[in-house]
Amino acid sequence: MTESQLDQTYTALAQATARVGEAKAPLFLATLSLALMTRTDAAEALALIAQAERLANT
């Protein structure tokens, strides 16, 4: 993904997160994560889950 594609998708994700609102944001982000996980393999998905959990607690 190029920098400008990252910019574009970052902005789209932020705007969609704001639209669904704080209450439904966890469900929205969980659905998105699940969909993205199906695009990769289990080893990578498990590593990303571990990383996100670690970073969420910092």
Added chain:
Amino acid sequence: MNKSSSTPWPARVPVLIAGGGPVGMTLAALLARYGIASLVIEADDGYCAGSRAICMSRRSQEILGWVGADRPLVDKGLSWVGGRSYFRDREVLHFQMPSEPTQRYAPMVNIQQYYAEEYAHKAALAQGGLVDLRWSSKVSAVRPQTDGAQVDVQAADGTHTVQADWVVACDGGRSTVREQLGLQLEGTQYEGKYVIVDVVQKTKREVERPAWFDPPSNPGSTILMHRQPDDVWRIDYQVRDDEDPAEAVKPENVLPRVQSHLSMIGENEPWEPLWISIYNAKCLTLPSYRHGRVLFAGDAGHLVPIFGVRGLNSGLDDAGNLAWKLALVQQGRAADSLLDSYSSERVHATRENIAYGAKSTEFMAPPDYGFKLLREAALRLTTENPAVSSLVNPRQSTPVEYVNSPLNLSDQESAFKAGARAGMPAPEALLRASGAHSHLTSHFGAGFVLFYFARQPGLPAALEALATPDVAGPAALKVICIASQGQANANTLIDELGQAHERYDAEEGTVYLVRPDGYVMGRWREGTAADVQVALKRLTGQPCAA
């Protein structure tokens, strides 16, 4: 000359510039260089107070160079090339702006705005008495007419009415001229606020732009720092959403935060505050910068976010774009429709600047829950995954390409694979001249320039004959041969480093026509004198520039 209040007021002027800030002053100097007299009306009694805009881009240095104001700026200012961003106490980004040992100017110079105003003013005075600057005077009414405008000016000795062929509004974000014409800026404003504070403190720290997200000194905030000359720090920090702006700028609320941060980064010399202000990001523009005989430049026409330093820098680009066009029109060498291209090119530039500025603002002052949450995620992830670090990049100001400008000659573009398209800034290159070195951009800012690329020195006679050495101002055409090897002379530069041939995608016989503001107007693989004459005739109605 700088007139005293007893000097009579002119009844009629070619150009009245409302506002003697950095944009108005630079425009006056450029117009004078092109032979056009102007009357500059400035409400203050001197240069601005507070340091205000401090980051001058390479392009701005180049524009100030057209009137000789670059040297004092570079000598006084602090040049820098990059910066670092920290999340808490970890460095998450080290960015570098394009920079090379052969460059003419550093990508950025930090300097207080009042110095930039002073240097532009001195440059205006040096252009031979064509600039009449009136301090402590204010435009109070503008009555547009088909062939000019009548302007009322309030001065210490009463109100004066001046008839101007052209009025240029450089009177800032709260422009009186804009209000007089009943025009409104369109766009969005962001809620997030930043306190801007200048403090004086000695430091040995490298000149670069550090930024901290959620620093231990001020948890939850974002802090930017810049060094300025005279031992001054610019510190910008984000204010909490629930803080009252009026309270936020009180010294008792500002100084402890500054102290905490200076202590955190180990800057322990004594310090004191100089200037405190508050800011919220705005993405606003007029839809057109030309309204008959009234033109808008700088903050009077557009307000862009400070993140990425596109405010004053885009204002100086306005002045650089407008000056040569207005001079050609006022001298009767071009139709006034040329000024429509000023508006369309610079409105396009503002929209680009706003797009970049909005992206920066959404990161630096997240406007809603979505952007706040995503920033929290991005800052954490960037500590482990550099692929997202570009999101933290401040996206510094760069010159904007004038895509689809009516002035672009695009028919020959398919013959080129690289280099600068019509509508792009003509690239820099260091060449050998007779006696010394010469940067290509040092030939811009006067008239049109034609580059003819060849292996050996020698211009085709028909191209050489296009040169107008006796013409001054923007109508002039300078013809330069850029040869790969051989001896330099008055109209031959030697591209011994190969920079020019590479950056212009040049082959034997390639011709570039560059506008007085250093933008490429057109290029040809095998350009002939007829091609160039047609191009200039389209612009000026005359076969030669003169």
